[in-house]
Amino acid sequence: MDLKEEDILGADIGRHWYYRSKAAALRRLVGPVHPQRILDVGAGSGFFSRRLLASTAAQSALCVDTGYAADRDDSEAGKPVLFRRETGATDCDLVLMMDVLEHVDDDRGLLRHYAGCVPAGAHFLVTVPAFGFLWSGHDVFLEHKRRYTLPALETAMREAGLEVVRAAYYFALVFPLAAAVRLAARGSDRPESSLRRHGAVVNGLLTAACAAELPLFPLNRLAGLSVFALGRKPA
Template sequence: MGLMSDEIEMIHLDFERTYWWFKSRRDLIKSLLLKFHFHGPLLDVGSGSGENLEAIKGIVPHSVGVELSDTMIEYASKLGRNIIRGNVEALPFDDSTFMSVAALDILEHVDDRRAIKEIWRVLKPGGKLLITVPAFMWLWGIHDDVHGHKRRYSARQVLKLTQGTGFNIVFWSYWNFILFIPSAIQKKLGKSHSLVRLPKPLNDALYAISKLDNYLILRGLKLPIGTSIVVIAQKPCQSGEDCHETSKGIRDNSSV
């Protein structure tokens, strides 16, 4: 994160733990890491408070986060989370340090070309990358302004960005398909940052409904639309390189 106001960051600290969207995305992240055999060491770029990192480290050992916001780093350190200060556009690590990288709703905040090149640099040959980004510029709303977004993506754009750096696409899909219409209306017509506390029964119901998206994706379906995009990519090996295993899991859905 690192590009939002302190006020919005503090709101995020609370919502990341309990809000249905964050919980469902975290479930999907953990399942994809298992399904596609992600290995450590793993770098989580734009870690924020470390909620995702905390979930990830139970799946992938030797995970570390990098974050630009001092507010988030201070909060994470109090909870004993392994997050250091750094910029995704100039990562403080040597070449080929990590076997996996997670870039979860961070590319829309930064110079994405510089960031993806840095991710490529620190990944080992054969290493895997998990990306999530917000979908469709026509869904742009005050939520994006408040949260410091520079862009939203089509699937074609994020795949072009990733493949243009040299990555092979293993899998991609839109996400938040089942709840797309109400989520899209909220984003377009919302008058605030859109993180509005919901009554617990409603929050629980939305969380339960959103699990269907995760179920479909984990069975290899490429959802046709959604408010987010998820991509899994792999850094290929060159001849003679010490390379990790090729990706396993769901079939390749690299075409748009």
Template sequence: MEKDFEKKYHDVETDHWWFKSRRKYLLDLLKNAPKDSKILDIGCSSGVFLKDLEKLGFALENLYGIDISDKAIANCKANGIPNAFVMDAQNITLTESFDIIVASDCLEHLQDDKQALKNWKSLLKVGGTMYVFVPAFMSLWSYHDEVNMHYRRYTNAELRAKISNENLEILKSSYWNFFLFLPVYLFRKVSAVFQKNKTGESDISIGNAFVNKILLQLIVFENKLLKMVNFPFGVSTFCIAKRKA
């Protein structure tokens, strides 16, 4: 991730509708997990999600985060997260085993995603659960992906296959951010034509506070629907998988 973009990311990650709505979905899924669960957040950034888990009642000493960024881990430490480490997500060298592993928008940053998933599985306890979110569809590729230093975007079938190949049992998979797929697709295609995104800007500006609030509520509503349905397309895709052995 480019340094200027990383600073903007840290500035908005707490309140931006995209990050906040995804955290809300994950927190809702994890709220009934045993509060002594050992949890690893891969690509933890400033530790906002880990702090939310602490507020839910999970024991701080069991919450771990890794990130490739020195600045991100410094922010974690400043936010009171002791178990935060600078590490390459393709080769996490922690000696602990985890009940829950979360990787939100991380796998696409890694050149060898197969090695990363193998490594992550090795850190997951038998019976443990992994939650993996990634950007969807190469047709949505834009300057946003370039400034984020992505290697790829995934279809849901591709993500399912890569996770299943590690002998992980898929519990649920879907696309996410379904309602905004068409607007995002059109915006990125028009921006590519006019090269408006070649100015160093990305898609993460928090923008108007009212619009941010409306988009947050829209995706929170979508999160509720995800309890009953799986969406056929979206800006992101995810899998929830269990280690069988």
């Protein structure tokens, strides 16, 4: 999760249409998996794992991020949330990598490392920004290395030793507008986040638009602003 975006939204992050919608898509994909113990890599505040703890039967979350000043323990919905700067082997059965791979030079190596930390059968839920032609100052600001197509993310996961269970694009309904804005600004890589705080009306409209695509979201292999992939460590 991008800490710079968390800094921009602050306490409003849980009400922002983008993060609310991404959390809803996350629940949609991992629902059939019924995770019990979450390993949240590059977790930041633990926003996504906290959402799963509050809305599913998951019992604990281990949030790992090299940006933490110190290890600490917390809780969500009465369930433990552990914040750690690093971890070794763990019995977690769901690994979250929410907008993490695009920040590292060796994406396959990072996937392979955490696949070695969890037991066989553990699932991986990975999200990344979509389509290189959408590269902009937003990516520069967030220190991205690349953007992905759906097949490119599937290939990275398979080359790291994971089975791909399902993959899809999300934010399809807002994709045309976002693409138009990014393409209009092409040629300027001035570092600047495109994330903005919005009022209740705009937030509500954009949240509703994203919710409308949720039923067909797992089938969307055409276009969107984000790529979601659910993988599994083979037995």
